[in-house]
Amino acid sequence: MTAAPLDRNRASLLHKVRYALRNPGKVAPYLRRSARDLGLRLRHRDHVSYYRAVMADDAARDPKAAVGSRNEERWLELGRMQFDYLVGHGLRPEHRLLEIGCGNLRAGWRFIDHLDAGGYYGIDISPDILIAAKETLSERRLQAKLPHLTLVRDLTFDFLPEGRFDVVHAHSVFSHSPIEVIDECLAHVGRVLAPGGFFDFTFDRTEGAEHHVLREDFYYRTETLVALAEKHGLSARFMADWEELPHGQSKIRVTVPERR
Structure with missing residues (x-):
């Protein structure tokens, strides 16, 4: 997998024209996404409602593609990669x-x-993707493990107990989130982390101008997200070993500093 230049601005007109010339077969799908984006923006003013509608549309066609996996093999590969890393x-x-x-x-x-x-x-x-999650649970015969699957409308975690989780994990969530959603998460995640626990999240990294494409794909500088975590009293560090894996995103780990 060849990494894209980290200073590339995918929202710029020049990039779009060059990309279209190199990939003519992707022009029509992009135009369909643009039309969907316009329609959903008119109906859904807040980002959570907007992206919930995006997921409903994607999941109706293919739940695996809705979570960013082009086929079963890639779905399994990305899941294995996340699992192996945390273990x-x-x-x-x-x-x-x-x-x-x-x-x-x-x-x-x-x-x-x-x-x-x-x-x-x-x-x-997304309620639609949670229905697909329950189907996965059944297919894998994991009902006896009694996992919790919960629909939410924000990332305040206000229904969860303090200090409950040793690990909090978010893969390809902040890559689809505006900065105010990330800020909300970082403002509250420390409360639900157990002592010594950590929060890992991936993001689409840029070393140029921060930007988004169709309010679906967001690109951030590492220092922006580190500073945002520190604003909420958290420690954050870039996970360089994650960069060695073939996934296309970067990772930051957040912890709650010990009180002296």
């Missing part, structure tokens, strides 16, 4: 894990299988 970083069966944007359990079914019964808690803004 390699100390995720144990007795831990409790909160997965933000659990989708159709691309990685979640592996976490559920690995963790003790009741140790997995998945949340998502």
Whole structure:
């Protein structure tokens, strides 16, 4: 997989023209996405409602594609990659894990299988993708693990107990989120982290101007997200070892500093 230049601005007209000339077969799908984007923006003013409608449309066609996997093989590969990484970083069966944007359990079914019964808690803004998650749970015969799957409308975690989770995980969530949604998450995630716990999130990284494409794909500078975490009293560090894997996104780990 060849990495794109990190200073590329995908929202610029010049980039769009060049991309269209190199990839003429993708012009029609992009125009369809643009038309959908315009229609959904007119009907849904806040981002959560807007993206919930995007997910409903995508999931109706293919739940695996809705979570960013072009086929079954890639769906399994990306789920395995997330799972192996967290296990390699100390995720144990007795831990409790909160997965933000659990989708159709691309990685979640592996976490559920690995963790003790009741140790997995998945949340998502899309009821359609949670229905697909329940189907995955059934297909994998993991009902006895009693995972929690919950629909949410924000990332305040106000219904969850304090200090509950050893690991909080969000893969390809902030890559679809405006900065105010990320800020909301970082303002509240520290409350639900157990002592010594950590929050890993991926994001689409740029070293140029921060931008978005159709309010679906957002590109941030590392220092912006690190500073945002620090504003809320959290420590954040860039996870360089994640860059070695073939996934296309970057990762930051957030922890709550010990009180002295």
